[in-house]
Amino acid sequence: MFSHQLVKEANPILEAIFDHPFVKGIGDGHVDDAALKFYVQQDFQYLSEFIKIYASIIPILKDRENMKFFAENIDFILNSEIHPHHVFCDIANVTYESLQHATPSPKAYLYQSHMYRAVRTGSLANIICALLPCPWTYNEIAKQLTATGKNTADNPFKSWIDFYLTDDEDADGGLTQKLFKMLNELSKDMSEEEINEAKGFFLKSTELEWEFWEQAFYQQDWRFTEIIHGGDNHE
Numbered sequence: 001m002f003s004h005q006l007v008k009e010a011n012p013i014l015e016a017i018f019d020h021p022f023v024k025g026i027g028d029g030h031v032d033d034a035a036l037k038f039y040v041q042q043d044f045q046y047l048s049e050f051i052k053i054y055a056s057i058i059p060i061l062k063d064r065e066n067m068k069f070f071a072e073n074i075d076f077i078l079n080s081e082i083h084p085h086h087v088f089c090d091i092a093n094v095t096y097e098s099l100q101h102a103t104p105s106p107k108a109y110l111y112q113s114h115m116y117r118a119v120r121t122g123s124l125a126n127i128i129c130a131l132l133p134c135p136w137t138y139n140e141i142a143k144q145l146t147a148t149g150k151n152t153a154d155n156p157f158k159s160w161i162d163f164y165l166t167d168d169e170d171a172d173g174g175l176t177q178k179l180f181k182m183l184n185e186l187s188k189d190m191s192e193e194e195i196n197e198a199k200g201f202f203l204k205s206t207e208l209e210w211e212f213w214e215q216a217f218y219q220q221d222w223r224f225t226e227i228i229h230g231g232d233n234h235e
């Protein structure tokens, strides 16, 4: 099955994500405030683009059930996925509102551009493959942290882990299963070339998930940040 192929090939990247110091820090209950703040700034911005990409799928869908599914996921990001951000903000002792005006860092910019590139192909399989590592890797992180005994009552990140652990229909766990199922259906009518193209989108997004943790952990912004951010202000 296509989904098994994707998970198998991406597995070394997923293992590297589990080993990332930011993710390990969530498990151990300590991540530097600067990394948490950088993460929330970038993720607020990233999820806003993610919403737009979900919305861009709707015109190429054929049935109402799938339209409802993507519309509900937009609602989930807007109204529920603010919770994990609040967890990070509370731990870093900073207001959420103060972190909502960032411009994308180089790696976040690359990740967003990658997703828009998938949208431009017009292929539903490519778009789902580019989007899926977002809910998939977080659900896997939550499961791995729980399985290794890190999701304890005294871990300040417990409610972050619990949020991504749930397999509820509309949360990342349920979403992941539904998207993998859609891909398996779509792949039945795809050529080998189309399969490989879609797989490329999935694997690159998975690596960009690793990069997202990395850039937040080391606060990797634009080298000429004053010039770049100044430029954004003049748009």
Ligand SMILES: Cc1ncc(CN)c(N)n1
Residues within 6 Å of the ligand: 043, 046, 047, 133, 134, 135, 138, 172, 209, 212
């Ligand atoms: C970059 C990123 N990837 C995944 C998730 C989890 N939906 C997130 N909030 N941000």
